[in-house]
Amino acid sequence: MSTPSLETLVQPDPDPTRAAGLERLAQFVPRAGRDYAEGRNHDLAGHPHVSGLSPWLRHRTVTEAEVAGAVLDRFAPSTAEKFLQEVLWRGYFKGWLERRPSVWEDYRRGLDAARNRLATESGLRRAWEEACEGRTGIAPFDDWAGELARTGYLHNHARMWFASIWMHTLRLPWELGADFFLRHLLDGDPASNTLSWRWVAGLHTRGKVYRARASNIAKFTGGRWDARRLGHQLATEDEVTVPEAPPPAPSDMPEDAAWQRGLRTGLLLHEDDLHPDYLFARGLTPDAAAVLISPAGRSPLAVSPKVAAFVRGLAEDAAARVSASLVTDRPEEIVAWAREAGLRQVVAPYAPVGPGRAALDRVAAALDIPVIRPLRAWDQAVWPHATAGYFKVKARLERVLEAIPEDRS
Numbered sequence: 264m265s266t267p268s269l270e271t272l273v274q275p276d277p278d279p280t281r282a283a284g285l286e287r288l289a290q291f292v293p294r295a296g297r298d299y300a301e302g303r304n305h306d307l308a309g310h311p312h313v314s315g316l317s318p319w320l321r322h323r324t325v326t327e328a329e330v331a332g333a334v335l336d337r338f339a340p341s342t343a344e345k346f347l348q349e350v351l352w353r354g355y356f357k358g359w360l361e362r363r364p365s366v367w368e369d370y371r372r373g374l375d376a377a378r379n380r381l382a383t384e385s386g387l388r389r390a391w392e393e394a395c396e397g398r399t400g401i402a403p404f405d406d407w408a409g410e411l412a413r414t415g416y417l418h419n420h421a422r423m424w425f426a427s428i429w430m431h432t433l434r435l436p437w438e439l440g441a442d443f444f445l446r447h448l449l450d451g452d453p454a455s456n457t458l459s460w461r462w463v464a465g466l467h468t469r470g471k472v473y474r475a476r477a478s479n480i481a482k483f484t485g486g487r488w489d490a491r492r493l494g495h496q497l498a499t500e501d502e503v504t505v506p507e508a509p510p511p512a513p514s515d516m517p518e519d520a521a522w523q524r525g526l527r528t529g530l531l532l533h534e535d536d537l538h539p540d541y542l543f544a545r546g547l548t549p550d551a552a553a554v555l556i557s558p559a560g561r562s563p564l565a566v567s568p569k570v571a572a573f574v575r576g577l578a579e580d581a582a583a584r585v586s587a588s589l590v591t592d593r594p595e596e597i598v599a600w601a602r603e604a605g606l607r608q609v610v611a612p613y614a615p616v617g618p619g620r621a622a623l624d625r626v627a628a629a630l631d632i633p634v635i636r637p638l639r640a641w642d643q644a645v646w647p648h649a650t651a652g653y654f655k656v657k658a659r660l661e662r663v664l665e666a667i668p669e670d671r672s
């Protein structure tokens with residue numbers, strides 16, 4: 264069977280602006296009810312059954328509360344339940360990692376170890392290069408590798424199959440696959456990515472490995488791939504082995520924080536939250552504003568130029584909205600900005616575990632004024648319950664939706 268690529272059919276590069284994210288949201292809302300519930304698992308040309316909102320949601324250029332609110336303006340919660348549950352996954356993963364930061368550090372250490380192996384094991388290096396360049400001979404896998412590199416996006420089901428084939432069939436270290444995604448995904452996110460790869464490996468829900476099956480791939484890709492040929496290529500159950508490691512216990516929930524009124528105050532945005540509506544709603548009137556980005560921190564290797572340009576574009580768009588005088592990827596320039604502006608405190612949206620938080624911590628460590636990090640109502644509603652499996656968060660959906668008015672102002 265011939266295997267037509269999605270290349271000619273994918274949408275153009277997403278525009279790195281809030282206006283474009285809101286436009287995509289408006290276009291998607293009519294499809295967020297039954298259409299989404301029935302079609303969302305199908306990875307078809309142009310991805311007609313999913314929202315494609317993740318590049319904006321990841322950076323909170325458009326927020327979860329805005330997306331959920333817009334959908335609920337149109338549908339009853341029961342009709343849009345499936346979509347709302349998916350949006351909630353993002354918060355669940357974020358909260359889970361936030362309360363177990365060592366899992367991110369372990370991932371980075373595992374990645375370093377795997378990269379060291381690449382330097383000494385030529386067979387592994389060749390297999391890794393073939394996987395990244397889409398030259399494994401496993402047709403759908405090779406196509407997804409190409410689609411990811413070209414577009415910065417993969418459908419959720421394709422991500423699951425890809426990760427499964429990467430680790431269970433090609434036997435490549437999962438950390439190298441997670442890194443490949445973080446270097447190319449426009450929505451590359453420390454929590455959703457690391458924990459999804461761990462989930463496929465059987466490390467998140469311990470012992471529950473996700474295994475890509477040829478019949479499943481054929482069914483949900485519109486019959487684009489030869490299921491029989493694929494069936495011979497994919498790992499069988501017996502071949503799947505994963506190490507087991509118990510997850511660490513969750514740390515305490517981070518606390519909300521308030522700034523002092525009447526002091527000269529700077530607003531510092533970062534790539535984890537570029538729409539500080541909730542801070543303005545709480546009365547913030549900054550005297551100066553700046554934006555700190557750190558896309559290069561997503562990987563020890565070079566992130567794709569697409570990712571770097573998208574993040575910078577979003578940051579510049581946010582800077583224009585809040586009249587920020589500086590967009591930079593250098594923490595020391597933020598320190599100089601705060602000093603030159605004579606600030607007495609800096610307010611930044613809470614940054615979850617990852618390179619954005621690391622950059623913010625560097626700024627805070629170099630300044631002798633406080634960097635205050637208020638939490639969004641959405642995160643305060645979700646994170647306390649992100650202590651075990653997703654079901655605990657899912658059971659709170661109604662309560663989380665109550666956070667929308669405060670978070671969406």
Ligand SMILES: Cc1cc2nc3c(=O)[nH]c(=O)nc-3n(C[C@H](O)[C@H](O)[C@H](O)COP(=O)(O)OP(=O)(O)OC[C@H]3O[C@@H](n4cnc5c(N)ncnc54)[C@H](O)[C@@H]3O)c2cc1C
Pocket residue numbers: 303313314315316317318320321349350351352353356417418419420422423426444445448450451452453455456457459460463
């Ligand atoms: C191996 C693997 C790696 C992944 N890496 C990332 C990543 O780096 N960044 C990222 O944002 N998502 C990641 N995901 C989750 C998911 O695939 C994407 O969020 C989703 O495909 C984005 O497309 P969409 O906006 O069209 O989703 P839709 O189906 O339209 O869903 C709407 C929104 O819900 C959220 N969402 C949906 N599914 C998930 C999910 N499984 N986990 C978390 N949030 C979800 C996203 O914010 C998404 O934009 C990964 C999944 C897997 C299996």
